[in-house]
Amino acid sequence: MTSQQGSESSAASSQHDNGKFNRRPITPAAAQQKIAAYVQPATLEEVKLHEAGGRFLAQSVTAPHPYPHFRRSGMDGYALQAADLAQASSDHIVWLEVIDNIPCGYTPSHEITSGYAARIMTGAMVPDGADVVVMLEMTELRTEHGRTWVGIKRQVEQGKNITPIGLEVQEGDLLLQQGAQIGAGEISVLATFGVHTVPVYRKPRVAIFSTGTELLGVEEPIAPGKIRNSNSLMLAQQIAAAGGEPILLGAIEDKLELARTMMMNALEHYDLVVSSGGVSVGDYDIMGDLVRSGEVEMLFNKISMRPGSVTTGAVKDGKLLFALSGNPGACFVGCELLVRPTIRQMMGSQHDYLPQWQAELGREYVKINSFTRYVRGRLEMENGRLIAYPALLDESNVMVTIKDSDCLIVIPPTSEPLAAGTIVQILRLMDR
Numbered sequence: 458m459t460s461q462q463g464s465e466s467s468a469a470s471s472q473h474d475n476g477k478f479n480r481r482p483i484t485p486a487a488a489q490q491k492i493a494a495y496v497q498p499a500t501l502e503e504v505k506l507h508e509a510g511g512r513f514l515a516q517s518v519t520a521p522h523p524y525p526h527f528r529r530s531g532m533d534g535y536a537l538q539a540a541d542l543a544q545a546s547s548d549h550i551v552w553l554e555v556i557d558n559i560p561c562g563y564t565p566s567h568e569i570t571s572g573y574a575a576r577i578m579t580g581a582m583v584p585d586g587a588d589v590v591v592m593l594e595m596t597e598l599r600t601e602h603g604r605t606w607v608g609i610k611r612q613v614e615q616g617k618n619i620t621p622i623g624l625e626v627q628e629g630d631l632l633l634q635q636g637a638q639i640g641a642g643e644i645s646v647l648a649t650f651g652v653h654t655v656p657v658y659r660k661p662r663v664a665i666f667s668t669g670t671e672l673l674g675v676e677e678p679i680a681p682g683k684i685r686n687s688n689s690l691m692l693a694q695q696i697a698a699a700g701g702e703p704i705l706l707g708a709i710e711d712k713l714e715l716a717r718t719m720m721m722n723a724l725e726h727y728d729l730v731v732s733s734g735g736v737s738v739g740d741y742d743i744m745g746d747l748v749r750s751g752e753v754e755m756l757f758n759k760i761s762m763r764p765g766s767v768t769t770g771a772v773k774d775g776k777l778l779f780a781l782s783g784n785p786g787a788c789f790v791g792c793e794l795l796v797r798p799t800i801r802q803m804m805g806s807q808h809d810y811l812p813q814w815q816a817e818l819g820r821e822y823v824k825i826n827s828f829t830r831y832v833r834g835r836l837e838m839e840n841g842r843l844i845a846y847p848a849l850l851d852e853s854n855v856m857v858t859i860k861d862s863d864c865l866i867v868i869p870p871t872s873e874p875l876a877a878g879t880i881v882q883i884l885r886l887m888d889r
């Protein structure tokens with residue numbers, strides 16, 4: 458016991474506490490399912506469209522009108538009847554009288570009949586009667602006595618350079634599904650259809666705290682035996698990237714009473730709670746003790762995965778608590794596999810779990826394990842093949858290679874090393 462460790466820690470009782478050792482592992486998928494059963498949808502709010510980026514739509518949106526909603530010219534040129542050009546050729550120029558000039562934003566003032574044309578700009582409304590727009594470069598002009606004729610030496614197929622009404626979207630079409638995450642393309646759609654305030658899910662407020670008597674604030678000078686609290690800030694970034702609002706509650710010493718107060722307060726005031734550290738079998742692994750104490754309903758305290766086998770999930774009054782391992786690698790993976798999907802499920806996302814792809818293993822992977830491993834990896838495209846390189850240092854307690862990874866390579870339980878070139882599943886990390 459270190460000098461800082463108070464007598465109220467769980468140390469005294471831990472020798473007799475078999476609960477922490479007799480943990481029944483469940484699979485990562487089972488853990489995800491258990492959690493999903495407790496997810497409560499976030500409430501709604503309206504935000505201005507220009508502030509809606511990254512948020513999740515709380516209601517599906519259907520098209521109030523077709524798009525485009527008028528026949529639109531795709532070129533600067535002349536709107537006319539294609540049949541008038543039936544005799545046009547390099548030896549025979551067809552002349553049509555120009556009776557209108559249609560800029561964008563105006564309605565045509567004349568219907569086009571045989572023998573006539575209207576000068577028209579890209580994006581302008583094609584006049585009734587016209588069934589083609591001939592681009593400016595294919596035409597020549599003649600002016601006589603204040604009247605203007607356009608000359609064309611080529612046939613042009615009917616419909617050319619006219620975007621028909623509803624080409625992109627018909628009235629009543631489903632534009633965006635509830636739960637869609639709003640990016641540039643979605644904003645363009647919403648703007649096009651006049652949705653200037655957007656119903657979105659409120660960002661779940663996710664409380665984050667770390668446990669560890671060794672933890673210093675990031676601003677504090679380094680000291681023997683101490684480390685800076687990197688997990689809290691790493692988690693905050695992951696949670697923000699997932700769509701949540703991280704609330705940093707700081708770090709506490711490994712004291713059961715402090716942890717209880719912190720956890721209960723967080724569960725009361727926030728939508729989700731994520732902690733780091735203290736879930737293993739050590740004397741001061743207070744989060745593990747706390748979750749087993751009966752004050753919260755434990756969902757699991759062992760998952761058949763590495764890193765993060767001791768990752769613990771619990772629920773109290775419908776609110777979920779994720780007690781992640783303190784080892785940075787395990788903390789990171791636990792957040793990606795469990796916390797991220799929860800946040801996204803709360804906001805109705807159809808893309809809640811990390812997308813799964815296949816890749817070739819870039820180098821031999823020799824560690825064998827009865828649990829599924831999520832190995833941080835880096836993806837490269839080589840000769841049209843997707844190759845996943847496992848990090849050279851991928852231990853749970855290794856921090857520095859997290860930044861180099863853009864995927865987690867899924868190594869199933871195996872008793873044999875995996876050869877380079879083996880097809881593996883990978884989970885794409887989505888925060889970059």
Ligand SMILES: Nc1nc2c(c(=O)[nH]1)N[C@H]1C(S)=C(S)[C@@H](COP(=O)(O)OP(=O)(O)OC[C@H]3O[C@@H](n4cnc5c(N)ncnc54)[C@H](O)[C@@H]3O)O[C@H]1N2
Nearest residue numbers: 667669686687688689734735736737742782783784787853
């Ligand atoms: N006897 C056993 N010991 C351990 C086992 C086991 O099965 N039997 N499992 C090991 C594995 S695997 C993991 S993972 C860790 C899990 O430990 P905890 O979740 O209890 O985390 P701590 O003990 O609090 O810390 C572990 C490690 O991480 C550092 N840490 C903690 N918090 C932070 C933070 N906020 N920022 C940066 N680093 C942090 C801490 O200093 C420790 O080095 O247990 C193994 N032991």
Ligand code: MOO
Nearest residue numbers: 764765766787853
């Ligand atoms: O299972 Mo430990 O939790 O990272 O390797």
Ligand SMILES: [Mg+2]
Nearest residue numbers: 735737739742
């Ligand atoms: Mg521990």
